[in-house]
Structure formats: structure tokens, C-alpha cells
Amino acid sequence: MQNSSDLEDISGLNVQFVMPYGSNGGQSDLLVEAIIRTIAEFHGHEGEWADKYGTDIDNEWFMMHHFCWCESETCSWCRETDPLPNFHYKPLDFKVNWYKYIGRSMNYNKELTPLECADMLKNCIQTP
Numbered sequence: 205m206q207n208s209s210d211l212e213d214i215s216g217l218n219v220q221f222v223m224p225y226g227s228n229g230g231q232s233d234l235l236v237e238a239i240i241r242t243i244a245e246f247h248g249h250e251g252e253w254a255d256k257y258g259t260d261i262d263n264e265w266f267m268m269h270h271f272c273w274c275e276s277e278t279c280s281w282c283r284e285t286d287p288l289p290n291f292h293y294k295p296l297d298f299k300v301n302w303y304k305y306i307g308r309s310m311n312y313n314k315e316l317t318p319l320e321c322a323d324m325l326k327n328c329i330q331t332p
């Protein structure tokens with residue numbers, strides 16, 4: 205148990221609050237990761253490990269492309285300027301990038317509500 209002098213000692217320090225991602229209203233990384241892995245697995249091909257790396261598909265609802273290692277400036281996913289996302293949900297213009305594996309160092313262009321996430325999953329696993 206801390207005594208009052210311990211509490212006084214931290215008064216000059218920077219304090220970082222660590223809260224579960226999404227607890228302040230933002231979307232959950234884990235929810236988005238689970239949805240994208242599910243979509244990838246649904247559309248993936250045998251031996252592709254789509255639920256891990258993603259798969260390549262482009263339809264009226266979404267585009268997905270696995271992480272590309274080619275590092276060519278002419279590659280749409282590797283070029284320095286305005287590379288394409290690994291996942292693009294077209295109705296909401298929601299774009300996600302990841303590093304090698306779905307869920308690793310993911311970046312989004314916006315945050316979705318849980319209901320928007322649920323709709324996205326439903327719409328992305330209906331299409332052929």
C-alpha cells in the first residue's frame with residue numbers, strides 16, 4: 205500500500221493513461237481485424253492463408269489486396285506516393301492498410317461505428 209509521500213513523488217511525472225482501444229468511442233482494432241480476416245477467409249483460395257495475409261478481390265462492395273513485398277515504384281500497393289489500401293470498403297470509403305499480416309500495424313482513414321462494422325461484414329460476405 206502506498207503512503208501519501210509516494211503519491212507526492214509522482215506529481216512531477218508525465219502520466220500515460222492506457223485504456224482499451226475503442227473505449228473512448230473509437231473503433232476496435234480487434235473488431236476490424238476479425239472482420240477483415242473473416243472476409244478474406246470467405247473469399248480466399250486453398251493454400252493462400254487468406255485469413256492471415258488477405259486475398260485479392262475487387263467487386264462492387266470492396267477491394268482487398270494482400271500485403272505486397274515487391275517494393276516496385278510501379279506497383280500500386282508499394283509505390284511511395286498514394287499507395288492503394290489493402291482493404292477498401294466502397295460504400296463508406298473505409299480504407300485499411302496493414303503490414304504483412306492483417307491486424308499488424310493497421311492504419312485506417314476513418315473510424316466506423318460497431319453497426320457500420322457489422323453491415324460491412326454482412327455486405328462483404330454476400331458477394332460472389
Ligand SMILES: [Zn+2]
Nearest residue numbers: 272274279282
Ligand atoms: Zn508491390
